[in-house]
Amino acid sequence: MEDKCPEPIRCKAAVCRAAGEPLTLEEIVVDPPKAYELRIKIVCTSLCHSDVTFWRMKDFPGVFPRIFGHEAFGVVESVGEHVEGFAAGDSVVPTFLSQCSECTDCKSSRSNVCSKNRFAVRAGMPRDGTSRFRDADGNPLHHFLGVSSFSEYTVVDVTQVVKVDPALPPPTACLLSCGASTGVGAAWKLAKVEPGSSVAIFGLGAVGLAVAEGARICGASKIIGVDLNPEKDELGKKFGVTHFINPKELGEKTVSQVIVEMTDGGADYCFECIGLAAVMSDAFQSSREGWGKTIILGVEMHGAPLSIPSREILHGKSVMGSLFGGVKPKQDIPILAEKYLNKELELDKFITHEVAFKDINTAFDLLLQGKSLRCTIWMDK
Numbered sequence: 001m002e003d004k005c006p007e008p009i010r011c012k013a014a015v016c017r018a019a020g021e022p023l024t025l026e027e028i029v030v031d032p033p034k035a036y037e038l039r040i041k042i043v044c045t046s047l048c049h050s051d052v053t054f055w056r057m058k059d060f061p062g063v064f065p066r067i068f069g070h071e072a073f074g075v076v077e078s079v080g081e082h083v084e085g086f087a088a089g090d091s092v093v094p095t096f097l098s099q100c101s102e103c104t105d106c107k108s109s110r111s112n113v114c115s116k117n118r119f120a121v122r123a124g125m126p127r128d129g130t131s132r133f134r135d136a137d138g139n140p141l142h143h144f145l146g147v148s149s150f151s152e153y154t155v156v157d158v159t160q161v162v163k164v165d166p167a168l169p170p171p172t173a174c175l176l177s178c179g180a181s182t183g184v185g186a187a188w189k190l191a192k193v194e195p196g197s198s199v200a201i202f203g204l205g206a207v208g209l210a211v212a213e214g215a216r217i218c219g220a221s222k223i224i225g226v227d228l229n230p231e232k233d234e235l236g237k238k239f240g241v242t243h244f245i246n247p248k249e250l251g252e253k254t255v256s257q258v259i260v261e262m263t264d265g266g267a268d269y270c271f272e273c274i275g276l277a278a279v280m281s282d283a284f285q286s287s288r289e290g291w292g293k294t295i296i297l298g299v300e301m302h303g304a305p306l307s308i309p310s311r312e313i314l315h316g317k318s319v320m321g322s323l324f325g326g327v328k329p330k331q332d333i334p335i336l337a338e339k340y341l342n343k344e345l346e347l348d349k350f351i352t353h354e355v356a357f358k359d360i361n362t363a364f365d366l367l368l369q370g371k372s373l374r375c376t377i378w379m380d381k
């Protein structure tokens, strides 16, 4: 092994000191990787709405100061003990979901939620709960989803790192680390959308539009997009959205009434890609009796309960939810990468902006104002 004794590294990170406050660029220390961990030099990262949700969360005490970020691409800098299959210089994407490849869930084709390194919003590393980051005063900085990519260097558990083809452009690899994989995976792996199906997507951000991209590839004939932002009408067309509904412009009718009319009984597949319990119910109401499936991808900020009429579920409708769109990171990200390199999967259109690391707060403004889908944040610019 080349990297016998990695030393702590001094570098810059965008630290969130309190909920909802702009991130501050600080010099930090990143400790060497422990056993089963890798230290990664982040090349670029981007902002997903899940970062924004937890950044905003004021009633989630004790987790600041924290380094957010979980969509990224980087290069392995060093590996800890017992790490197999990775070496310094490898192109990788860290992922918020793990795949240990050994547990019952990882071995089953029915699950993508590893039961050995379980998904949780922890403050530290998954195995020992401690932090690998320290600020200038030596105080620990908390991790986010085991990734914390808003730092020039980060430490990630080996079960949350996927090797990718170096031919992938860094911003594209970065998209596959969360949003694009989640949306495309939900249509392709979870719903298994059939040719000729009707699909309704609530929320046309990167996740919702990635569902549209996945549904387009699967041959869906009707792809209905629902969004409050009128600009998503034109934008959606680039992603195969065939019909657009702005709930603010419906007058007396409800969204679900309109979708049921448009699809002659309800959409075959409805996807919630916003994170609002009320919209999850709308999605369910818009699905077809007999076989309609509602797939929930949005993260409800306060975990509000989902309310659906129990009688309607007797009519053959079903609801399911998913982390990462059913994608098993180590198995499926390389497949999605290949689909991109074969020009089957179109990912470049998701990258609407780019900024230098020092301007990371601009990426927050762009997403919050509904102007960007994904903004590439370059660490070396």
Ligand SMILES: NC(=O)c1ccc[n+]([C@@H]2O[C@H](COP(=O)([O-])OP(=O)(O)OC[C@H]3O[C@@H](n4cnc5c(N)ncnc54)[C@H](O)[C@@H]3O)[C@@H](O)[C@H]2O)c1
Residues within 6 Å of the ligand: 047, 048, 049, 050, 051, 053, 178, 179, 182, 202, 203, 204, 205, 206, 207, 208, 226, 227, 228, 229, 232, 247, 273, 274, 275, 276, 279, 296, 297, 298, 299, 300, 322, 323, 324, 325, 367, 370, 372, 373
């Ligand atoms: N399940 C997962 O594994 C997973 C992975 C990634 C993201 N997510 C979640 O998916 C959701 C979308 O993420 P994103 O990065 O695409 O977000 P985004 O901010 O880019 O997009 C959200 C879209 O929803 C629209 N919207 C907001 N409120 C609406 C309403 N009431 N009715 C209609 N449209 C509305 C916005 O205009 C925007 O276009 C978030 O909740 C995020 O946390 C889940």
Ligand SMILES: [Zn+2]
Residues within 6 Å of the ligand: 048, 049, 050, 051, 070, 071, 178, 179
């Ligand atoms: Zn995400």
Ligand SMILES: [Zn+2]
Residues within 6 Å of the ligand: 098, 099, 100, 101, 102, 103, 104, 105, 106, 113, 114, 115, 116, 117
């Ligand atoms: Zn596992």
